[in-house]
Amino acid sequence: MVSLELGGQPTEVTPTVDRQFSRMRESTFQNSMSDNSTMVERTPPSLKVLSSMTGILVALLATGAFALSFDALNHLAEENGVTPSLTWVWPLVLDGAIVVFSLSVLRASLHREPIRYPMTLVVIATMASVIFNVAHAPDGFLSHTMAAVPPVFLFLSFELLMRQLRSEVTRASRIKCLGELEDEIEELSSKTARLSGQVLRLEDQRDTLKLEIKSGKSASVRELLDRANLAKADKIRVRREKVSELLAQDLQVPEIAGMLGVSTKTVKRDVSELNSAA
Numbered sequence: 001m002v003s004l005e006l007g008g009q010p011t012e013v014t015p016t017v018d019r020q021f022s023r024m025r026e027s028t029f030q031n032s033m034s035d036n037s038t039m040v041e042r043t044p045p046s047l048k049v050l051s052s053m054t055g056i057l058v059a060l061l062a063t064g065a066f067a068l069s070f071d072a073l074n075h076l077a078e079e080n081g082v083t084p085s086l087t088w089v090w091p092l093v094l095d096g097a098i099v100v101f102s103l104s105v106l107r108a109s110l111h112r113e114p115i116r117y118p119m120t121l122v123v124i125a126t127m128a129s130v131i132f133n134v135a136h137a138p139d140g141f142l143s144h145t146m147a148a149v150p151p152v153f154l155f156l157s158f159e160l161l162m163r164q165l166r167s168e169v170t171r172a173s174r175i176k177c178l179g180e181l182e183d184e185i186e187e188l189s190s191k192t193a194r195l196s197g198q199v200l201r202l203e204d205q206r207d208t209l210k211l212e213i214k215s216g217k218s219a220s221v222r223e224l225l226d227r228a229n230l231a232k233a234d235k236i237r238v239r240r241e242k243v244s245e246l247l248a249q250d251l252q253v254p255e256i257a258g259m260l261g262v263s264t265k266t267v268k269r270d271v272s273e274l275n276s277a278a
Contacts, residue, residue, distance in 0.1 A: 068150035
């Protein structure tokens with residue numbers, strides 16, 4: 001039961017009203033969580049299409065850059081004594097290293113691990129591909145620039161694709177966490193409802209006990225007082241009987257008081273009461 005102060009006077013709020021307030025708070029909280037989950041899960045279809053198209057175009061760009069760099073490095077391997085049946089391995093190793101190292105960067109980022117080392121490997125592989133592509137190109141600034149474009153764009157496009165994948169994985173992880181939180185909130189809400197019912201029942205029992213105690217308090221006090229008075233009267237009666245017996249033995253008041261462990265004033269009062277009763 002909750003008490004509020006309105007206009008300087010304390011006012012009690014019944015458990016029913018308190019329960020309604022609790023339900024209103026729980027309902028508001030659940031509605032806010034539902035709105036947040038709707039905002040996260042209901043991605044506009046146009047945004048999904050745009051994300052898919054962007055990923056496809058970036059993948060095509062990376063494929064084209066890889067093909068151009070592959071052709072140049074393949075010819076370079078043929079011109080420098082690599083076995084003809086294995087010339088395709090050289091560009092695959094060099095440009096494939098960019099792809100593999102970029103995937104390693106993505107994995108480290110998703111696991112919140114340091115990315116300095118795999119990123120360094122990506123840069124080294126890209127620089128090596130640029131150097132060998134430029135070495136294969138004819139003399140001239142324009143030829144060298146054209147030869148450097150495919151490996152650079154392979155690096156840039158693949159890094160862009162990795163960023164998009166990282167963003168999608170992170171978003172999916174957040175949606176999963178939000179779903180788990182919603183399940184926990186529902187479980188806690190059900191537990192809260194059960195506990196609220198138990199609290200209300202206990203409050204009702206407490207109020208009932210208070211009424212029973214209040215109604216029986218005055219009768220209990222009177223009964224205790226009567227018992228105390230009877231015990232006191234019995235004690236006085238027994239003491240006076242002993243005083244009477246000791247007086248019959250010609251003992252003086254101080255001696256009687258010492259034997260009974262009371263004051264002489266008490267013994268004199270008992271003697272006076274005995275004489276009056278006689």
